[in-house]
Amino acid sequence: MLLRIKQSQIRQLKDEAYCSNPIEACALLFGKSIKTAYSVKKVVVAANILNSIVEFAINPQFVVVELKKAETEGLDLVGFFHSHSARAYPSIVDLKNMKLWPNTSWLIFSLTEEKIAAYMIRNDKLEKIGLKTES
Ligand SMILES: [Zn+2]
Structure with missing residues (x-):
């Protein structure tokens, strides 16, 4: 699996x-998905409604509103972004939440490592996703 995202x-x-x-910090990533790649368009x-330094949550109503907007633009939710002050690897809480959003x-993004990495749960397994930044 590959995640295509612009440098900007x-x-x-x-x-x-x-x-x-x-x-x-957290964000929703909208775009297009084809079989082996996600392409971020928006x-x-x-806001992280938990105001936490170890986990994040997004207001569900906000998510619904943005999902509806994206639908009118022909875009799908292809990912979630959040930052860590730990390493760029899913925490135990992340893994639990990831199971709710398979595929x-x-x-x-790890602020301590200055490293960005992408993962997903597929067939019940954690998988690292290739990251392709484009200009
Ligand atoms: Zn996390």
């Missing part, structure tokens, strides 16, 4: 992570 979108997400640090930054990519 990565920059936007990193900026968001640095701005909200130490609170975890980044929607969301959706989880993009994690």
Whole structure:
């Protein structure tokens, strides 16, 4: 699996992570999915309603509104972004939440490692996703 994302979108997400640090930043990633790749077309930054430094949650009503908007634009929810002050690897809480959103990519930016990585749950297994940044 591959996640295609623009350099400008990565920059936007990193900026968001640095701005909200130490609170975890989060965003919805909308785009197109074809069999082996997700292509991010739109980044929607969301508030972390938990105001937490170790986990995040997005207001479900906000998600529904954005899902409806995206639908009219012909876009699907292809991923979630959030930042970590730990390593760029899903936490135990992340893994639980990821199971609720199978086949959706989880993009994690580690402020401590300055590293970004993507994962997904597929066939009940954690899988690392290739990241392809495009200009
Ligand atoms: Zn996390």
